[in-house]
Amino acid sequence: MYYLQDLTMNAIARELRTSRSTVSRLLSMARDTGLVQIQVNNPLQRAPSLEQQIRRQFGVEAHVVPVTDVVSDSDVLDRVAIQAARTIGPLVDSNAIIGVAWGSTLSAVSHHLTRKVTHDSTIVQLNGAGNTQTTGITYASEILRRFGQAYGARVEQFPVPAFFDHAETKTAMWAERSVLRILDLQRRMTMAIFGVGSIDANIPSHVYSGGYLDDDDLRALDEHQVVGDVATMFFRADGTHSDLLLNQRSTGPELDLLRQVRRRICVVSGETKINGLRGALAAGLATDLILDEGSARRLVHGGSR
Structure with missing residues (x-):
């Protein structure tokens, strides 16, 4: 009634025989x-142009979050996380198996997920989270729990360290x-x-x-x-990674395997991650990219941090 028929809250309240405050609460719950x-389409916004340039240059579906230069890094992260949560929701279907990494960015995203009913879906942890100081279980499990709760999905944790001390130990565990x-x-x-x-x-980055x-x-x-990592698997600026010894001890997914996943959503906040982002794109790790406007400009126009 409110969005499709342009009725006022007072008119809706009369028709439903309820109070205006109840109508207001229902509208808030719907959002x-x-x-x-x-969605606000601003004709002066630069984001659509940047999105098109990123698609042409890097072959990924881009979602650019408009921000001004005066916004703090933490606020930029929060705005990117909100956009990421809104983008991910419609893409989640029933019978899905969704791999989720842990980290500062995904933690922020997990706080903004909106509920969507799915059936027989699974959230699986992409890489272990333990180290010599902590098991990492609480940190990683909270992120996965929020994803599972949002989509009514089963959660599968990966209770192994982020890195083994020896590659031979990983081989045995695998x-x-x-x-x-x-x-x-x-x-x-x-x-x-x-x-x-x-x-x-x-x-x-938490790692x-x-x-x-x-x-x-x-x-x-x-x-x-x-220059960076995805789920504790490292790579250079040109995307190469197969000869890096630390990857042999990492519990993250092999990047060749990751590239086979149909939908790979990369969320980036902050221009200081631009070198890592370029490396990830060079490695072909993303099909969808959600990032802030400053990072988008630096990505398409060159420059590093």
């Missing part, structure tokens, strides 16, 4: 649950039936959702700030000119 989504079950779910993913990790981001990498690891990444 909060995602039943109603509001033969265990309990681990094989999770790996099989990852192989059958219909969607993957992840951010891009960067060591020099203004809002530090670099949470005690997951020691000094030797960081030196090795620097020596091999690594």
Whole structure:
């Protein structure tokens, strides 16, 4: 009545024989649950032009979030997270297997998801979260729990460390039936959702700030000119990654496997992640990209941070 028939709240209240405040609450609930989504098309907005340029240059579906230069990094992240949550919702179907990475960006996204009823869908953790200081279970499980709750999906955690100390340990663990079950779910993913990790981001990526990498690891990444990671799998600016030793100890999905997932949604906030984003795009890791306007301009017009 309100959105399609242009009735006022007072007119709706009379027709439904209820109060105006009840109508207002119903309208708010419709927006909060995602039943109603509001889109503003600003003819002066630069985002559509940037989206078209990103599509042409990188072959990905782009969603650019307009922000001004005076907005703080945390506010930019929040706005990107809101847009990501609104973009992801309509793409989630029943019988889906959705891989979700953990990290600062995905944590922000998980707080803004709107409810959508699906059937027989599964949220599977993309990479382990433990390190020498913590199991990481609480941090990662909260992110997955919010995704599962939003879409009424079963949640499958991956209770292994982010990195094994030895590649041989990973090889042995990957033969265990309990681990094989999770790996099989990852192989059958219909969607993957992840951010891009960067060591020099203004809002530090959790893998670099949470005690997951020691000094030797960081030196090795620097020596091999690594620019970023997706789900703790690292890559260079040109997208190469197969010879990086740290990837042999990582519990993240093989990037060759990730590229086979039909829908791969990458969420990026902050211009300081631009080098990592370029590397991820060079590696062909994303089909959909959600990012802030400043990062979008730097991506299409060149320049690094």
